Amino acid sequence: MELLPTIWFILIGVLWLGYLFLEGFDLGVGMLSAFYTKDERERRVLINTIGPVWDGNEVWLLTAGGATFAAFPFWYASLFSALYLPLTLALLALIFRAVAMEYRGKGHTQRWRSFWSWALGLGSGLAAFCVGAMLALTTTGLPLNANGDNIGGPFAWLTVPAVIGGLGVVGFTWLHGLLFVSLKTDGPVRQRARRTAARWAPVLLLPLVVWVVWVQVLHGSWWGWGIIALAAVSMVVMWMLVMRDAEKPAFFAQAGFLVLGVLAVFANMYPLVLPSTIDPEFSLTVANASSSGYTLGVMLVVACIFVPIVLAYQIWSYTVFAKRLKVEHIPTAHEVPVAIRGYQGSAL
Numbered sequence: 001m002e003l004l005p006t007i008w009f010i011l012i013g014v015l016w017l018g019y020l021f022l023e024g025f026d027l028g029v030g031m032l033s034a035f036y037t038k039d040e041r042e043r044r045v046l047i048n049t050i051g052p053v054w055d056g057n058e059v060w061l062l063t064a065g066g067a068t069f070a071a072f073p074f075w076y077a078s079l080f081s082a083l084y085l086p087l088t089l090a091l092l093a094l095i096f097r098a099v100a101m102e103y104r105g106k107g108h109t110q111r112w113r114s115f116w117s118w119a120l121g122l123g124s125g126l127a128a129f130c131v132g133a134m135l136a137l138t139t140t141g142l143p144l145n146a147n148g149d150n151i152g153g154p155f156a157w158l159t160v161p162a163v164i165g166g167l168g169v170v171g172f173t174w175l176h177g178l179l180f181v182s183l184k185t186d187g188p189v190r191q192r193a194r195r196t197a198a199r200w201a202p203v204l205l206l207p208l209v210v211w212v213v214w215v216q217v218l219h220g221s222w223w224g225w226g227i228i229a230l231a232a233v234s235m236v237v238m239w240m241l242v243m244r245d246a247e248k249p250a251f252f253a254q255a256g257f258l259v260l261g262v263l264a265v266f267a268n269m270y271p272l273v274l275p276s277t278i279d280p281e282f283s284l285t286v287a288n289a290s291s292s293g294y295t296l297g298v299m300l301v302v303a304c305i306f307v308p309i310v311l312a313y314q315i316w317s318y319t320v321f322a323k324r325l326k327v328e329h330i331p332t333a334h335e336v337p338v339a340i341r342g343y344q345g346s347a348l
Helices: 003-035 040-050 059-071 073-082 084-106 110-140 160-184 188-219 222-243 247-269 293-320
Strands: 272-274
Touching: 003 040, 003 059, 003 110, 003 160, 003 247, 003 293, 040 110, 040 160, 040 188, 059 073, 059 293, 073 084, 073 110, 073 272, 084 110, 110 160, 110 188, 160 188, 160 247, 188 222, 188 247, 222 247
Parallel strands: none
Antiparallel strands: none
C-alpha cells in the first residue's frame, strides 16, 4: 500500500477519535440535561459545563468529513450517497441541538424552556445514534456494486450492525457525559452522576463492545484480540475507579478504552475503508478510493501546520474553564428590562 493514503487513513481515524472523545461528553451532557436533572438550576449547571466548548468540539466532525472528502473521494461518495436519510437526520439533530443551546435562555416561560430542553436532549441523542450507525456501516459494509453505488435502496443502512453501532455511541456518550459532569460540577449533581456512572457503566458500554468484537470477527487478525483485551482491561479499570470516587483517573481510563476501541476497529479494517456486502471485489480500499499523491501531500502539509494550532487553542480553552460549577453559582432566572430611549422624540 502507498504511504500517503495509509497516513491519511490513520489521520481520519484520529479525527474520529477526537470527535468521539470531545463531542462525546457534549452529546452526553445534552441528553442528561433533558432526562437526568431534577430542576431548572441543575439543568443550567449541566449546560454551563459545556457552554464554552461545545461548538469548538464540533469542529472535529466537520474536519473528519472534510478530510474524508478530500483524501478519499470515492469512499466519501459511496458512503454518503447511501446514507442520505441518517445523514439528514444527524444534521437536523445537530441543528436543533445548536439552536437549543443558543435560544433556550432567550425566553422566560416554562413552556419555552421545556421545548428547547427537549430539543437539546433529543437532538443530542439522535445525533449520537446516527453517527454511531454510520460509523458501524463503514466498518461492516453496504450493498455496493462494482461502480461503488448503493443498490440496496434508501433503507439499506438500517441493519443490525447499524443499530448496535448507534446504541453503542449513545451509551458511550451518556457515560462519558456522566463522567464529565462528575469532573466539572460539585454538590448533589456531582454525587448523583458518580453513582449513576458506577451503576450503569457496563450496560452503557456493552453495545460498543459488541460492535468492536463484530468488526474483529469480520475483518480482524489474531493480534486484534490483544487490542480488544486491553480495551476490556481499560473498561474494568475505569469502572473500579468510578466506584472508588477517583473521577479524573476514571475519565482518562474511559479515554483509554475509547482509544483502544477505535484502534481495534481501524487496524482490523485496514486496508478496507468501505466493504461491499455483495462481493468483496467491489470493496473500497485505501488504494482505490484515495486522491492523488499530490493532493494528499498538500493536505498533509496543511494538517501539520494547523492541527497543532487547533489542539493548542482547545487545550488553552479547557484550562481557562477548568473550575467546578455548583448549583449555587447559577443565579435565579429573571427577566432583563428593556432599555428605555433617552429622549422621547429623538430621531433614530
